Every structure is written in C-alpha cells, then in structure tokens.
Amino acid sequence: MLATIDTARFRAFLAVAECGSFTAAAVALNITQPAVSQHVAKLEREVGATLLERSARRVALTPAGEVLLRHARRLLTGLDDARRELAAVARSDAGGLRVAVFPSAAATFVPAVIARLLAAFPKVNVAMSELDPPAAVPRVLGGDAELAVVYSYPLVSGPPDPRLVCEQIGVDRMAVAVPADSVLAARPEIELADLAVHTWIAPGASACRDALAEACRRAGFAPDVAAETNDYQAMLRMVGAGVGVAVVPRLVASMAPAGSVVLRPLARSRLERVASVAYRAQAALTPAMQLMNTLLAEAAQETAGPLTSAARSPNLHDRQCVQRHAEQTQ
Structure with a gap:
C-alpha cells in the first residue's frame, strides 16, 4: 500500500x-x-x-x-x-538498494560484493555512487542512500553521531610508497621521520590530508608537498615517476605500477584508516541490506594484505560519520 x-x-x-x-x-x-x-x-x-x-x-x-x-x-x-521495514517483514528479495562507497573501496573489494549480492537477490536494483564520507554521510542521513561504505582516521576523528550506526569492517594500516630505485625501497619498513627530507605527493584538502599532517607533526616535521591529488592511482604514478614519496592505504597496493613503485609498512605511527558500513540508526534493515553488510565484512577479511579484519560491532559508531558533516545535515 x-x-x-x-x-x-x-x-x-x-x-x-x-x-x-x-x-x-x-x-x-x-x-x-x-x-x-x-x-x-x-x-x-x-x-x-x-x-x-x-x-x-x-x-x-x-x-x-x-x-x-x-x-x-x-x-x-x-x-x-x-517501505524498507515492511519489505524486511515480508522478507522481500526485490526493490532498490542505494549504496555510497568511498573511491578506493569502489575500485577494489566492493564490485565483487555487489556481484555476490545480485547473485543472491537478482531482483534487487543496486545503485552505487562513488563518494567520500563528507558527501556520503549526508546522503544516508537524508534518506538518499540506504548504506555507505565510509572511512575514518582515529588520529583526527571527532565524536560519534548518534543518528548513525557504523559497523566496523576493517582497519587499513598505512604504507609508504617510494620509487623502486630509491634507497628507502631496500628497507623492510619506514618511519615517518625518515621522510622529513623528501618531497611528497599528498592528498588535497580532506580528512586524509588532515590525518597525514597530524601524523607528520607528531613525527616532528611538516611534509614538503610537491603535488596534491586525491586519486591514489595518480599519486602512485607520480611516485613511480620520481616526483616524491607518499603515504597510502594498503588497500590501494594493487594500483601501484609494477616495477616502478615499492610499498613498505609505515612503522611507529598511529596513522591508520578504519573502514565501516554506515546506516541510519532508526532504519530497518531489509534482507538485502543485511546481506550487503555481511558480504562487505567478509570482503574486508578476505582482502589479502591491505585490510586487517576487525571484529564487527553492530552498535559501533564510526567517528568519521560526524566529523565536518553535522553542519550539513542538521
């Protein structure tokens, strides 16, 4: 009705x-x-x-x-x-599912998740939008998306948003990207302080940039940024071309140009990115939404190397979900 x-x-x-x-x-x-x-x-x-x-x-x-x-x-x-609650009661396997996904997740483990979801619910119409958390969170709070795959940096995150439930699916520990012919490439791991004398390719204005700046500040220096981009593939290609070094999530390791870029673990730093699935606290989860959450958590666990799986907590609020978004959604 x-x-x-x-x-x-x-x-x-x-x-x-x-x-x-x-x-x-x-x-x-x-x-x-x-x-x-x-x-x-x-x-x-x-x-x-x-x-x-x-x-x-x-x-x-x-x-x-x-x-x-x-x-x-x-x-x-x-x-x-x-509508969603009635669909959940009826165990409906049809309808729409709008999902906002941050770019590096959309380029790596999310496509396989969507394929598995559609295999289980072939009548569900999945609409995926590639959005970073500052754009994805208002979509969820405004009812324009049912789920969002978001990230946060505990180093700079704010308090949780009680309007959201965020199920943590993984911790993406950062890596240092250096040219393959660099002296740094021979090291098993690299500390941020070792990069103080190098030029950097860094993200533009974003939570990623804020977290990097804070981590470098704690290491005793400010990065000398030669180029800015929020496209990790472009960032890694610039590293391979010798423009500078970069700190990237391990999730994007598969994007590194073979033979020209080496990724090494970032040592002795709290810089890490937490991946979560976010939805509104009062929303009723349809069977398709529940399966999507489960598959995303499994994909995080199955991703070799980039993501270290984290125990899922249905009531865990991802602090990124409120950072710099409250003014946009109230």
Missing part, C-alpha cells in the same frame, strides 16, 4: 526549496520544469497556502513553506523507512 502513496509533490517542493529554482529542481529530479511547477501548484492547493514566492531571479519560501519544509523531509524519510 505504501508503494502507491504519491510523494512526487513533496519531493518536487523539497527540491525547489533546496535548489533555489524550479529549473535546478527539474535537473535534480530528472523531470521537466513544467512538471515540477505542476507538482508544487497541486501541493499548494492541497495545503491551502502559498509555499513559494516566485520572482524572475529567485524562489523563496513563504512562512507556510518554511513550516512544511521542516516536515516534508521527515515525511519522505519516514515513508522510505516504512
């Missing part, structure tokens, strides 16, 4: 309020602008109030629109939760 409830008018109103125009809302919803206008007009007739003030330059919420906006998001999220 809930599947037949028409939420299009609320979704159109919400999109216009968030995007600031009917045109942008139409693009976001992948429908025509007249359709957006019709949905909003019908909603205004139903509630008996003008919700939006239209002008040539912008669209603004009326007082009535402000009131409805506060309730519309909760309404849509509640309906989505109800």
Whole structure:
C-alpha cells in the first residue's frame, strides 16, 4: 500500500526549496520544469497556502513553506523507512538498494560484493555512487542512500553521531610508497621521520590530508608537498615517476605500477584508516541490506594484505560519520 502513496509533490517542493529554482529542481529530479511547477501548484492547493514566492531571479519560501519544509523531509524519510521495514517483514528479495562507497573501496573489494549480492537477490536494483564520507554521510542521513561504505582516521576523528550506526569492517594500516630505485625501497619498513627530507605527493584538502599532517607533526616535521591529488592511482604514478614519496592505504597496493613503485609498512605511527558500513540508526534493515553488510565484512577479511579484519560491532559508531558533516545535515 505504501508503494502507491504519491510523494512526487513533496519531493518536487523539497527540491525547489533546496535548489533555489524550479529549473535546478527539474535537473535534480530528472523531470521537466513544467512538471515540477505542476507538482508544487497541486501541493499548494492541497495545503491551502502559498509555499513559494516566485520572482524572475529567485524562489523563496513563504512562512507556510518554511513550516512544511521542516516536515516534508521527515515525511519522505519516514515513508522510505516504512517501505524498507515492511519489505524486511515480508522478507522481500526485490526493490532498490542505494549504496555510497568511498573511491578506493569502489575500485577494489566492493564490485565483487555487489556481484555476490545480485547473485543472491537478482531482483534487487543496486545503485552505487562513488563518494567520500563528507558527501556520503549526508546522503544516508537524508534518506538518499540506504548504506555507505565510509572511512575514518582515529588520529583526527571527532565524536560519534548518534543518528548513525557504523559497523566496523576493517582497519587499513598505512604504507609508504617510494620509487623502486630509491634507497628507502631496500628497507623492510619506514618511519615517518625518515621522510622529513623528501618531497611528497599528498592528498588535497580532506580528512586524509588532515590525518597525514597530524601524523607528520607528531613525527616532528611538516611534509614538503610537491603535488596534491586525491586519486591514489595518480599519486602512485607520480611516485613511480620520481616526483616524491607518499603515504597510502594498503588497500590501494594493487594500483601501484609494477616495477616502478615499492610499498613498505609505515612503522611507529598511529596513522591508520578504519573502514565501516554506515546506516541510519532508526532504519530497518531489509534482507538485502543485511546481506550487503555481511558480504562487505567478509570482503574486508578476505582482502589479502591491505585490510586487517576487525571484529564487527553492530552498535559501533564510526567517528568519521560526524566529523565536518553535522553542519550539513542538521
């Protein structure tokens, strides 16, 4: 029955309020602008109030629109939760599953997980988005994704977000990437302090960069960054070309160019990345979601070398889930 409830008018109103125009809302919803206008007009007739003030330059919420906006998001999220809970009760093997995944996981162990999930639930429509935690977490909290595969750096993470449950699936201990012809390549392991005199290829502004900067600060130096990129494959290729050294998650070891880059364990440092599966605390898990969580944990355990499996804790909150995101989602 809930599947037949028409939420299009609320979704159109919400999109216009968030995007600031009917045109942008139409693009976001992948429908025509007249359709957006019709949905909003019908909603205004139903509630008996003008919700939006239209002008040539912008669209603004009326007082009535402000009131409805506060309730519309909760309404849509509640309906989505109800649909999933009913599906779980019915043990449904159909429907949609939207998953946000951080890039290096999307490039390594997640594809096999999705394939195994579809083999078990061939009627489930899986939609994967490649997103880092700052973009993935708001998607989950806003009801636009059921699950997110996220990471955090305990060295710089903030407090947990009670709106989320994060099941830890692995600890990705960092490695040092150096040119194969470097003197450092002969060492069995490398300390951060040994890299103080080298130039670096480092991530751009991100939790990864913050964690690296903090680890280097504790080692007594600031890295001399020659190039910035958040693409680990590009980072490793620059290391292979002799541009500098880098610290990378072991998960990306398979991306290292053979013969030109050597990865060595990072010694005597607390720099590590924790991988987790995140979902909203009040969400009911469908059978497909439950299986996805299980498969992701197994994939972390089965990944040779890069990830050290961690005991799963259903109520463990990944601290990255709130860091720098609370302002975006409240």
